[in-house]
Amino acid sequence: MAKPISIEVWNPSGKYRVVSTKSMPGTRWIRLLTDNDCRLEICTEAKTILSVDDILALIGDRCDAANRNGIAVGNTPGVLTETTAELAASLTLAAARRIVEADQFMRAGLYEGWLPHLFVGNLLKGQTVGVIGAGRIGSAYARMMIEGFKMNLIYYDLYQATRLEKFVTAYGQFLKANGEQPVTWKRAATMEDVLREADVISLHPVLDKTTYHLINPERLAIMKKDAVLVNASRGPVIDEVALVEHLKANPMFRVGLDVFEDEPYMKPGLADMKNAVVVPHIASASKWTREGMATLAALNVLGKIKGYPVWGNPNQVEPFLKESATPPPACPSIVNGMPSSKL
Ligand SMILES: NC(=O)c1ccc[n+]([C@@H]2O[C@H](COP(=O)([O-])OP(=O)(O)OC[C@H]3O[C@@H](n4cnc5c(N)ncnc54)[C@H](O)[C@@H]3O)[C@@H](O)[C@H]2O)c1
Numbered sequence: 001m002a003k004p005i006s007i008e009v010w011n012p013s014g015k016y017r018v019v020s021t022k023s024m025p026g027t028r029w030i031r032l033l034t035d036n037d038c039r040l041e042i043c044t045e046a047k048t049i050l051s052v053d054d055i056l057a058l059i060g061d062r063c064d065a066a067n068r069n070g071i072a073v074g075n076t077p078g079v080l081t082e083t084t085a086e087l088a089a090s091l092t093l094a095a096a097r098r099i100v101e102a103d104q105f106m107r108a109g110l111y112e113g114w115l116p117h118l119f120v121g122n123l124l125k126g127q128t129v130g131v132i133g134a135g136r137i138g139s140a141y142a143r144m145m146i147e148g149f150k151m152n153l154i155y156y157d158l159y160q161a162t163r164l165e166k167f168v169t170a171y172g173q174f175l176k177a178n179g180e181q182p183v184t185w186k187r188a189a190t191m192e193d194v195l196r197e198a199d200v201i202s203l204h205p206v207l208d209k210t211t212y213h214l215i216n217p218e219r220l221a222i223m224k225k226d227a228v229l230v231n232a233s234r235g236p237v238i239d240e241v242a243l244v245e246h247l248k249a250n251p252m253f254r255v256g257l258d259v260f261e262d263e264p265y266m267k268p269g270l271a272d273m274k275n276a277v278v279v280p281h282i283a284s285a286s287k288w289t290r291e292g293m294a295t296l297a298a299l300n301v302l303g304k305i306k307g308y309p310v311w312g313n314p315n316q317v318e319p320f321l322k323e324s325a326t327p328p329p330a331c332p333s334i335v336n337g338m339p340s341s342k343l
């Protein structure tokens with residue numbers, strides 16, 4: 001039997017019991033629930049990852065009907081795209097321009113004056129950015145790198161990224177009309193083509209059996225020796241043991257990682273590699289996104305309680321996020337199609 005889990009309770013006399021496994025940023029999500037007759041229990045345990053036993057202890061045996069009939073599962077896809085893409089772009093720059101190494105050098109008091117060879121890195125302008133998985137985040141990242149740094153694009157996806165291609169074509173024409181070198185795009189026939197050609201490669205596929213260890217020793221071997229590899233998708237997309245070996249053998253090869261194969265742990269040796277920039281799964285950690293996630297999660301719960309239908313497009317959720325407006329009568333995103341009457 002797991003030990004009791006500490007909680008903070010809002011609106012104790014509320015009719016509907018809502019359990020949040022984490023405290024979340026902002027207060028709108030709390031207000032939305034408590035103003036609508038919910039008793040909100042927020043887990044206040046210091047540990048970040050709750051075990052299944054912990055979650056069972058939190059939910060307790062008071063959700064029998066929900067357990068028997070199946071529980072609606074909601075998510076919050078509409079607010080993560082740009083924030084996650086921006087972190088991938090930050091990792092790209094940090095790795096290409098050796099920001100973390102240089103920062104550590106400076107703080108260690110090692111700087112004795114300007115030197116031509118001090119922390120020389122890679123220029124992005126005019127180079128090729130490779131995107132594997134050109135969905136929502138991959139496409140947003142590609143646009144940032146193309147528009148921001150005038151990089152050419154090569155991408156690999158199972159589907160054609162038509163809007164992205166149109167954007168690059170139009171931006172290329174704009175640059176040309178202004179007397180600048182136009183940017184170009186190419187849809188690669190194979191993932192290997194991207195790995196061979198690109199100077200920067202950012203991974204944005206879903207994690208499934210087709211993308212597990214997508215980056216393996218053979219594929220690392222075909223990448224440019226001074227390439228930059230970024231992963232803000234899911235850790236197991238990279239064979240991290242192979243990556244550590246590759247980083248050791250190729251000091252000019254750099255990576256930026258937001259996610260790890262055995263999260264929260266890193267594979268042995270990774271933490272010692274100066275050519276790796278590592279951050280603790282913070283890609284979605286902007287105030288706007290995290291407050292948006294909390295609000296959308298609360299509205300999924302409320303929508304189910306009130307019997308609202310599911311919103312038509314879970315990626316277009318602006319009407320739910322306006323502080324001053326009443327949210328639409330809908331669940332922003334329910335992924336298992338559980339009807340409201342089942343609650
Ligand atoms: N680090 C974070 O905090 C964070 C935040 C949000 C999402 N994510 C992760 O980012 C990734 C992308 O999310 P998204 O919202 O853009 O998803 P998405 O579904 O919009 O895009 C994923 C793309 O991957 C493509 N794909 C699937 N299998 C592939 C394969 N074998 N090879 C190449 N492409 C393939 C799909 O066709 C799709 O275009 C996911 O893995 C998601 O879990 C991470």
Ligand SMILES: O=C(O)[C@H](O)CO
Nearest residue numbers: 080281282283284285
């Ligand atoms: O990785 C993700 O999907 C988000 O950052 C957390 O939900």
